[in-house]
Amino acid sequence: MNPTPCVAIGLTLLSQPLLAAEGGFFTDAKASLSARNYYFSRDFSDIVGANQQSKAREWAQGFILDFKSGYTPGTVGVGIDALGVLGIKLDSSPDRVNTGLLPVHGDGRAADEYSRLAPTFKAKVSKTELRVGELQPNLPVLTFSDIRLLPPTYQGVSLSSSELDGLTVQAGHLSGSHLRNEGGDGKMNAMLGHVPQRQVESDAFNYVGGDYAFNGNQTSASLWYGQLQDIYAQGFAGFKHSKPIGDWVLSANLGYFTAREQGDALLGSIDNQAFFSLLTARRGGHSFHAGYQAMYGDSPFPRVFANISPLGNEVPTYEFAYTDERSYQLRYDYNFAAMGIPGLTATVRYITGNNVDTGQGYEGKDRERDIDLGYAVQSGVLKGLGIRVRNAMARSNYRSDINENRLILVYTWQLF
Structure with a gap:
């Protein structure tokens, strides 16, 4: 399978460590790993609607790996970020799924685990940044909602500029989404x-x-x-x-x-x-x-x-x-x-x-x-x-x- 453009760019950058190191690609890089243990219980009464499930109750363990590189030297600095997530079922059953913690299979059972690893290419000129790949926009018209086991993401391109003091302008085009309890996108x-x-x-x-x-x-x-x-x-x-x-x-x-x-x-x-x-x-x-x-x-x-x-x-x-x-x-x-x-x-x-x-x-x-x-x-x-x-x-x-x-x-x- 051919690598995506973001992955190909990232591999090219990583193959030039001396140039990258001089400009801070590695020296300014940051990485963190979060372990999130989540128990969610929601009981329903006076149920309204076609779904008559009386409770949603699950327990899961999540891991979030967040890598952010620095930028290469020059007028245009480039870099690559990566987000990896893994969710593991600890407790669930078909009569209490749909908590938003775990994917649900066609047989009504929650998945034992799900995962995703996705890169983001970034380029920066002065205080203007272009990002292509996996995105987590946090905007009034699309507010980031990390309120379950793992964070959702979107796929697309975004541009952010803060060239004028006090003013931040953003624009973007998103072509797909990765939901908070899924490994794939759609x-x-x-x-x-x-x-x-x-x-x-x-x-x-x-x-x-x-x-x-x-x-x-x-x-x-x-x-x-x-x-x-x-x-x-x-x-x-x-x-x-x-x-x-x-x-x-x-x-x-x-x-x-x-x-x-x-x-x-x-x-x-x-x-x-x-x-x-x-x-x-x-x-x-x-x-x-x-x-x-x-x-x-x-x-x-x-x-x-x-x-x-x-x-x-x-x-x-x-x-x-x-x-x-x-x-x-x-x-x-x-x-x-x-x-x-x-x-x-x-x-x-x-x-x-x-x-x-x-x-x-x-x-x-x-x-x-x-x-x-x-x-x-x-x-x-x-x-x-x-x-x-x-x-x-x-x-x-x-x-x-x-x-x-x-x-x-x-x-x-x-x-x-």
Whole structure:
């Protein structure tokens, strides 16, 4: 089998070690290995929809190898990155699959293991970088969602430039996706609200946009456009601001999305506008948050499956992004470093939504309560170990109720 262009370029670079070493290809290289142990349990009640599975409960071990080279010397510096992932089943059964941790075979059983190794070629001129191959974009119109055992990726080309002070501009064309619980890659699907739209596929996702930070980096504005080819086109405008006042730091995060069908409109008409706001006040170890989010138009919020979005009231269990929904959030975070326990953090969050157009002749309502505890070991032989516990309770009159628990242990080694 002939190597891909990215692999061929990488082999060429590695065959010239003297030139590469002089310019920092090896001297600036970094590599890390993360071991992620993940237990996921989600129990359903008042089940809505064709899938009557009452629980999703699995335990798996993941490994993530992340290599990043430096750049060769010269006006145009080139390099290569590589991402390797391996997932191993520890516990599963056909009656409790589909946690998003493991692939599911046609017989309904989870795979024993799955893996992937993929390179990314990169070239840099001044503060402008071109990347070709395996990509992990983190954009308002395509937000990176590393919330399961292994991270998802995309295949394509991206360009990022920060030549002007405070301004970062990006553009890209993605031709395929590698989902968080798969070893291979394929075409892209959409989600509308919380409902996957697997009946249609798209060959490409295109994006362009930028973020501008000013006022001593206390303020930033964003403008983005994303297009899931032949399904939807989406625009985004965002604004963030923070300001110290005495012992407090006050901040605001505002955003507005608008989306319509695009091209062949494989999912039919799409009409969605979404507004979100999240206000935060921080003092010492305390953070207080209040959020409001509203959907307008005749459709739920569209996104690429199975990504999250930067909507202020979106959480990993419910999205609060169905047709015409209004939702409200109260959240409290505490960093125990203020009490002399660095590395320990806690979050309590409550979100309630109403005014949902269910299409069934009644108003949809939902609510969710989340508790998160996290601890990162600061010193000793276990330094680099992180532990996170999450409990969620979500209730709705138009979708399945959920009780959820997650236990995640991550240990990272810096190889060089």
